[in-house]
Amino acid sequence: MIRTRGLTKRYGALTAVDGLDLDVREGDVYGFLGANGSGKTTTVRMLLGLVLATSGEIELVGRPMPASRASALPHVGALVEGPGAYGHLSGRANLATFDRAASATSRRVRSRRIAETLDQVGLDPSDRRPVRTYSLGMRQRLGLASALLRRPALLVLDEPTNGLDPQGIREIRELLLALNAQGTTIFLSSHLLAEIEQMCTRVGVLDRGRMVLQDDVASLVAPTGRVAVHTPTPEWAAEVLGARVEDVSGPRLVVVSDDAAGVNAELVGAGLRVDEIGPLRVSLEDVVLRASTEHAGARA
Amino acid sequence: MIRLELTSMLRRPRTWVTIAMLNALPLVVAILLAVTDLGPRPGTGPPFLSAVLTDGTLFPLAALGIVLPLFLPVAVAVIAGDAIAGEAQAGTLRYLLISPVGRTRLLVAKLASTIAFVLLAVLVVAVAAYVEGRVLLGSADPSGSVTSVSGSTLSQAEMIQRTVVALGYVTVMMLGVAAIALFFSTVTESGVSAALGTVAILIGSTVLLGLDAADVLQPYLPTRYWLAFVDLFRDPIRWDGVLRGLASQGAYLVVFLGAAWANFTTKDINT
Ligand SMILES: Nc1ncnc2c1ncn2[C@@H]1O[C@H](COP(=O)(O)OP(=O)(O)OP(=O)(O)O)[C@@H](O)[C@H]1O
Numbered sequence: 001m002i003r004t005r006g007l008t009k010r011y012g013a014l015t016a017v018d019g020l021d022l023d024v025r026e027g028d029v030y031g032f033l034g035a036n037g038s039g040k041t042t043t044v045r046m047l048l049g050l051v052l053a054t055s056g057e058i059e060l061v062g063r064p065m066p067a068s069r070a071s072a073l074p075h076v077g078a079l080v081e082g083p084g085a086y087g088h089l090s091g092r093a094n095l096a097t098f099d100r101a102a103s104a105t106s107r108r109v110r111s112r113r114i115a116e117t118l119d120q121v122g123l124d125p126s127d128r129r130p131v132r133t134y135s136l137g138m139r140q141r142l143g144l145a146s147a148l149l150r151r152p153a154l155l156v157l158d159e160p161t162n163g164l165d166p167q168g169i170r171e172i173r174e175l176l177l178a179l180n181a182q183g184t185t186i187f188l189s190s191h192l193l194a195e196i197e198q199m200c201t202r203v204g205v206l207d208r209g210r211m212v213l214q215d216d217v218a219s220l221v222a223p224t225g226r227v228a229v230h231t232p233t234p235e236w237a238a239e240v241l242g243a244r245v246e247d248v249s250g251p252r253l254v255v256v257s258d259d260a261a262g263v264n265a266e267l268v269g270a271g272l273r274v275d276e277i278g279p280l281r282v283s284l285e286d287v288v289l290r291a292s293t294e295h296a297g298a299r300a
Numbered sequence: 301m302i303r304l305e306l307t308s309m310l311r312r313p314r315t316w317v318t319i320a321m322l323n324a325l326p327l328v329v330a331i332l333l334a335v336t337d338l339g340p341r342p343g344t345g346p347p348f349l350s351a352v353l354t355d356g357t358l359f360p361l362a363a364l365g366i367v368l369p370l371f372l373p374v375a376v377a378v379i380a381g382d383a384i385a386g387e388a389q390a391g392t393l394r395y396l397l398i399s400p401v402g403r404t405r406l407l408v409a410k411l412a413s414t415i416a417f418v419l420l421a422v423l424v425v426a427v428a429a430y431v432e433g434r435v436l437l438g439s440a441d442p443s444g445s446v447t448s449v450s451g452s453t454l455s456q457a458e459m460i461q462r463t464v465v466a467l468g469y470v471t472v473m474m475l476g477v478a479a480i481a482l483f484f485s486t487v488t489e490s491g492v493s494a495a496l497g498t499v500a501i502l503i504g505s506t507v508l509l510g511l512d513a514a515d516v517l518q519p520y521l522p523t524r525y526w527l528a529f530v531d532l533f534r535d536p537i538r539w540d541g542v543l544r545g546l547a548s549q550g551a552y553l554v555v556f557l558g559a560a561w562a563n564f565t566t567k568d569i570n571t
């Protein structure tokens with residue numbers, strides 16, 4: 001759905017995006033991670049033809065960008081660096097304006113779809129107040145509604161949950177996952193690792209304009225073949241488990257084993273008490289931080 | 301897109317507030333003239349203003365003369381300067397472009413709605429002034445004929461024709477202003493800056509027109525031929541100022557619209 005080759009953007013001496021090779025496949029929920037200023041928004045703007053790349057190629061829903069923007073963009077819904085709306089119009093009127101600007105939908109279909117979409121993102125379709133009076137989170141929801149309005153095959157969302165309350169974040173996450181289950185490919189940028197970990201099937205990590213990691217989440221956080229044990233008597237446990245113990249720190253042991261239940265039975269059988277036991281997983285955070293520091297090391 | 305732009309321009313309260321403000325000064329002038337009966341001496345002050353005391357139906361022309369030096373161009377600069385920059389500032393420009401509306405198409409739609417605004421503003425000023433003139437100043441001559449600027453008599457039909465041509469001429473002058481403002485609007489992200497830049501150019505032009513040392517520049521200045529519409533009411537009509545005015549505004553239109561297009565279709569949208 002999105003493929004770039006050697007995508008680069010320079011602002012004078014600053015290289016905001018550097019030789020990016022993105023690969024987002026159909027059906028993915030792709031998390032685009034990176035620290036502040038790492039080039040996420042710049043990349044999104046280039047994908048959508050708002051910013052012109054210094055060099056490199058972009059393919060969006062199978063069409064070259066920005067050359068085929070007129071045929072590619074109708075299949076894409078996007079939220080770029082926060083919502084934008086006409087303050088003097090109502091939420092409904094705003095959606096109608098963006099929809100009318102580019103498509104010739106009939107009035108009835110448009111009005112029904114607008115009501116449906118507003119309802120989906122948790123805004124009241126009968127609200128006639130001008131957007132000027134909306135709260136931050138309401139505006140964000142309206143921006144999402146405008147991305148979803150035309151039921152696009154690809155959603156490109158830059159920081160979609162910005163400004164939402166915890167409840168709202170959860171609703172939007174569920175909405176996006178439901179859309180993905182119906183076949184929508186989702187590309188979302190964020191610096192919130194937890195959010196990405198909960199939603200995404202694939203991640204790309206950007207560090208100062210360079211892609212340092214791009215892989216399936218499942219393989220990144222695959223089981224490590226270790227079991228983590230928390231016990232009030234770690235020395236005793238280390239004695240029982242012998243050479244299989246890889247590391248002891250405080251009450252916590254790391255044991256080489258694929259079988260947490262087996263290790264547990266062994267310890268309990270030896271008369272130990274166990275607070276907590278389970279397969280050791282690396283968090284996405286660990287993976288991302290490691291990739292970024294390795295990259296920084298390689299650079300230095 | 302053009303229809304959408306036109307309807308949203310017409311629906312926007314701002315459009316009508318601007319036009320209402322544009323009409324305030326002629327109304328004040330009409331009331332003052334009606335109350336005091338004191339016109340400027342012939343040949344001084346805004347064109348036609350001394351004539352309206354004897355014939356209120358000339359007031360549309362006088363009103364144009366009143367708003368043309370400052371009010372009308374400022375209104376046009378504000379509306380046209382906001383065309384692209386206002387969308388950028390509100391954050392709606394990027395959503396229009398990815399909806400997707402082509403950049404050229406968006407610019408053309410903005411130009412169309414600006415032209416419509418200019419026409420609307422000129423017409424409303426003329427119509428309002430006609431009503432004010434009839435009501436407050438009365439019409440002098442029941443036969444309906446009018447004395448031309450050169451002293452001969454013009455029939456009512458001639459008068460109407462020439463007034464229509466004059467309105468068209470003023471509209472074209474304002475389109476030159478709109479083109480400059482539209483160009484600035486593609487350069488900056490603030491509608492106010494675009495309008496101020498345009499007004500600065502117009503004021504600069506007016507200052508240079510009053511300066512003998514700027515003699516060689518004067519034929520090329522944007523405001524040089526604005527008041528040439530008065531020549532349409534001479535007998536016979538003196539066309540040279542009017543034609544030069546049209547030619548010079550045509551050149552301004554082509555240059556600034558071309559620059560606006562070249563800039564807008566190649567620039568990064570970072571707002
Ligand atoms: N118009 C511009 N002119 C110059 N530099 C720019 C411009 N836009 C972005 N940059 C620079 O490019 C880099 C990447 O910016 P970008 O907005 O893409 O970051 P980001 O990953 O979206 O960050 P954040 O998480 O803060 O939103 C930054 O160093 C920024 O200063």
Ligand SMILES: [Mg+2]
Nearest residue numbers: 040041081158
């Ligand atoms: Mg950003």
